[in-house]
Amino acid sequence: MSYEQGARPKFDIEVLRKIVKASVKSTPPPPGFDPLTASQADLKQFAFPVRPDRKLQPAEYAFWQKMFAEQLAFEEFDFDLFTSVVTQARGFSGQSPRRQTSRNWSGAYITPRDGTIFSTMWATFQVPTPNPPPDGAPGDDDRSSTWIGFDGQRRYYMSTLPQFGTAQDIELGTGIPVRSFYAWWQWWVRDLTGQAYPIKLTAPAIHPGDLIMCYMQVASDRARVSFMMKNVTTRRFVHFYQDPPQPDDWGLPFKVSGATAEWVMERPAIPPDPNPTPLPNYGTVDFHGCGATAINMQTGAIVERSLSGAKLIDMYVVRQDPQRTVKISIPRQLDTTEFLTEFQ
């Protein structure tokens, strides 16, 4: 979930709703529809992404198999917009060491190589339960989000950020803390007001402890992203695709760079305060079954990528007396498809 520094942008929520609706397509498939055996034409008709090739993309195909191994309830796509406009801040940039830091992200990311760019990515994780952090205070609104996404890490024009996952928030009132959970997505673009909104999916419902599978696929023209989410615990499923945001002032149309693929635990911000919210004590998130494919746009060749060589991002805060930085969420890689982020 991405939030941007700066003044709260003014935008008519209903206008935005229409814009988002016009850019998204999701067609409920007929009963008995099986994405594992349906023709590619039928998949396209019902707004599914292209099914990976079993031989050329074995890891991605295996993810599909897990996703559709059982009878699923296909949710009707719908969304809610947040009433408050929130904006993006990417907390780090320009760092190339293996271990990096950020004010709002912790997780892992990989970069493409040898003339390829990322086209799909996926992961499975369990929805964490947010608890008050040790220094939490009444009135705090602690937020966290768990997501996968492409790009968004540097400042060039095409570095937009399509991202997809769940949110886990906790409000520390004077009484019992109030927790909320939901699925969301966002195609963030720096300085583009309308894209400052994370968009809440009305379904599937998300509960603490639910096992979630997320999958994203960039279309061959790089100007569309397909999203699929399965709540493994409840066997509910949602899928849709979205066309890119419209640039301001007749700018160059946005396309997905595919320059990074990231798996992130984030603490967002609530405008007008550009600072990220306190991070709730979310315990541990286990990102597993992580993978991505990259395509050579010249040759069409596809390569599968794992977390091998991934860069790890520590989330930090600045504390006073004495002034110092403190890591509050640290990723720990377990193997080439799995890593943990751990609240500190």
Add this chain to the structure above:
Amino acid sequence: MTGNTGNTGNTGNTGNTGNTGNTGNTGNLGGVGWFIADRVDLPFVTRLAPDGQSELGSLRRTPPAHFGDRLWSANWYAWRVLHQFVAKVPNWATTLDGDARLTDIRNDLVADYDGQIDNLVLAARDERPDAMGLILSQDGEFFSDFLAVLTIRPGTHPQTWRVLNIASLIGSFAALYFKDKYDLPRPTQICPALLPPIPVPGHSSWPSGHSTQAHLMKNCMLRIFAKAAMPAADQDVWSADLNVLADEIARNREIAGLHYPADSAGGARIADLLDTVILTPGAVKMFDDAVTAAAGEWQ
């Protein structure tokens, strides 16, 4: 402000022609790289012999007949081998130039500069920050990379060190011949935005000197290992490591925006042809002798 009159030019960086070697960093075999102190008030040449009967400067050895092969530093010895290479295989360039695959690599590049540059644009965007350390360190020389992978030093394996220098020089010589003949533009002459982090070398693009040299160094090392009758399984390990190293050295020049992928491929092809078609056993005796001597260090 009267201007910067202190900078009389960057004459020190000869590394832009490829792997010319920083001999000061590779051991006490380069013939340069350190100073010898002497007393001002009592120069060594004036010191008396232990018997007190003569100054050291008055003593003479029997003149040797030659400077001696052993004293030739590896980098200068390589020039001697190059001279013999040119004399013994005068048609080397014609032979290489007639290779159909090498010609295809070049023609494909000329037919589609754009496609090659698309690759470089992605590399500049996505790979350059991570590769920057390698780009900078390998700009001047990459002997060190080979020595590191081989886990040797010039002092421990002087004959191997000599062969690496020979391969580097012959590779550079061959690459520059084709650079001269075809004079193809650098990627930045077509896409200035590639903005390499180091100066674009003052010679044409195709083939890559780094690639030619690195791949020929790799080929020569594998020839040494074969000559040493090293177990096949061990040779496989070295082959894997050195192939990746040579490819990586070439690729880093692409990531820097200095070379097309076809430059790297052309260099690798030239190195393979030099190894298999030109430097065949018996063709250049000094090269053969150097390989044989080096093999003795791996037995």
